[in-house]
Amino acid sequence: MERKKTKSRREFINSSMRFGMILALGGIGGLAFRRTTGDQWVWQIDPFKCSWCGRCATHCVLNPSAVKCVHAYELCGYCDLCGGYLIPGHSDRSTAAENQLCPTAAIDRKFIEEPYYEYKIDEDLCIGCAKCADGCSSFGNGSLHLQIMHHLCVNCNECTIARVCPSDAITRVKGSDPYLMKGDFTKSTGFED
Amino acid sequence: MGRKWPVILIVLLSAAIIIAVIVTEHTSTLPGRRPPNPFAYDVDEFRSVDQELIRWRETRQVQLDREDIRAMAYAGGKIYLAAGNELQVIGSDWSRILRRNLPGEPTCLAAAREGWIVAGMGNHLAILDSDGETIAVSEVLGAESNITSVAILDDDIYAADATGRRVLIFNRELELTGELRGDSGVSDVHGFIVPGAHFSLAVNPEDELWITNPGIHALQNYTASGRLRSYIQRSSFGIDGFSGCCNPVHFTFLPDGRFVTSEKGIIRIKVIIGTGEVESVVAPPELFRDGTRAPAVAAGDNGNILALDFDRNMIRIFEPI
Numbered sequence: 245m246e247r248k249k250t251k252s253r254r255e256f257i258n259s260s261m262r263f264g265m266i267l268a269l270g271g272i273g274g275l276a277f278r279r280t281t282g283d284q285w286v287w288q289i290d291p292f293k294c295s296w297c298g299r300c301a302t303h304c305v306l307n308p309s310a311v312k313c314v315h316a317y318e319l320c321g322y323c324d325l326c327g328g329y330l331i332p333g334h335s336d337r338s339t340a341a342e343n344q345l346c347p348t349a350a351i352d353r354k355f356i357e358e359p360y361y362e363y364k365i366d367e368d369l370c371i372g373c374a375k376c377a378d379g380c381s382s383f384g385n386g387s388l389h390l391q392i393m394h395h396l397c398v399n400c401n402e403c404t405i406a407r408v409c410p411s412d413a414i415t416r417v418k419g420s421d422p423y424l425m426k427g428d429f430t431k432s433t434g435f436e437d
Numbered sequence: 438m439g440r441k442w443p444v445i446l447i448v449l450l451s452a453a454i455i456i457a458v459i460v461t462e463h464t465s466t467l468p469g470r471r472p473p474n475p476f477a478y479d480v481d482e483f484r485s486v487d488q489e490l491i492r493w494r495e496t497r498q499v500q501l502d503r504e505d506i507r508a509m510a511y512a513g514g515k516i517y518l519a520a521g522n523e524l525q526v527i528g529s530d531w532s533r534i535l536r537r538n539l540p541g542e543p544t545c546l547a548a549a550r551e552g553w554i555v556a557g558m559g560n561h562l563a564i565l566d567s568d569g570e571t572i573a574v575s576e577v578l579g580a581e582s583n584i585t586s587v588a589i590l591d592d593d594i595y596a597a598d599a600t601g602r603r604v605l606i607f608n609r610e611l612e613l614t615g616e617l618r619g620d621s622g623v624s625d626v627h628g629f630i631v632p633g634a635h636f637s638l639a640v641n642p643e644d645e646l647w648i649t650n651p652g653i654h655a656l657q658n659y660t661a662s663g664r665l666r667s668y669i670q671r672s673s674f675g676i677d678g679f680s681g682c683c684n685p686v687h688f689t690f691l692p693d694g695r696f697v698t699s700e701k702g703i704i705r706i707k708v709i710i711g712t713g714e715v716e717s718v719v720a721p722p723e724l725f726r727d728g729t730r731a732p733a734v735a736a737g738d739n740g741n742i743l744a745l746d747f748d749r750n751m752i753r754i755f756e757p758i
Contacts, residue, residue, distance in 0.1 A: 382728070384681055
């Protein structure tokens, strides 16, 4: 009768190491595959919770901040007297620096036709201070609002802005749909009060 | 000394921990310990009102039992309220005369002295009798229509459609008979500019139709044929005008024909005379919470002003001083 073959200690260690390495390689490959194809979670601002506190400009790990103002054009009234563009008590409704609310002159005002004006954000100049968003929401439709720009955001494990946000407006959203733009994502019936 | 050093060490360690906690607390940015916003949007100078201008005092507050009040109207000593799909009628002694569920949710109301009511229901209108029974319904004006204000003038009913930037005219059977677009065929008059869902109209004691043109901060008077007869236009962050995209949000008339306007942004209620000058301030911004809706306004037969405070779910009554 043939004696049952037993593994030597060396063989056992070798096969265990081979198995462990295959498992580790598989795990790394799986993680890499998930990172490239899977749905990552990223940080974003809920514009309906934002209270324009200014901390997005001062607390992001990036300087200038990865938070920028965006414009929901379908909500905008294209107003001549724009609360998001003009400083309260402006001397004149013009593009003169002293009349502009934005501290970095990041909003471009363009005449469309009487009495409509279009307002565009220069992302390179915007620091995400929310001053315009506050003015627009107070006196207008709230079409100017803040968003975390994902070509800039480094997606920190713990967002430093989220830590200090007083209105709990920084939330996690799916990487495949990373923006919460007003208009696309609205809690009203098309217009805001 | 040798036996005291552990005690000294503990005391020093405790002091170090206490100092560290105090310093951490002092430099913390957690709620309650935040430095002021260096980018604050400051409109405080426009919130303060010259006390000489405030010639009304709040004499009564009537708490409402619903939190979703959308509209208010006044006629013949009665207050008409819409909350969800419910119509409420309140008598002159503040007792509730009627509470009735409607087939739709009114967004605005107008009432005739005889007691019948017109309700704007978003994209259509309904006429109700004094018991809240529906007696006529208009055709649906399109899914995008948003009726924000209605008024009764003789046998016509005027409805402001904010989305369509037009005023629709109906007869008593709620058949559409006409439309105003505010352009009047004059080159420098460019129609109604309505950036938001704030487009209001009212009829004054002289039976004149007045319509807001909120994009240019104007109140405009139109003839029944749609001709612009006169207007008031004042743009200003100050008390002397209107600011933002949508002001005045609501307006009504006192029995002597003076305008009562209600604004958003810097929430305030003012009385304006025919030349557009501010005659007095009814309610300064300090009476309202920041960021809330502009109150709807109505004028009682006795000249008191009723303000529907959407934030506090109450009717606030103001009497002249």
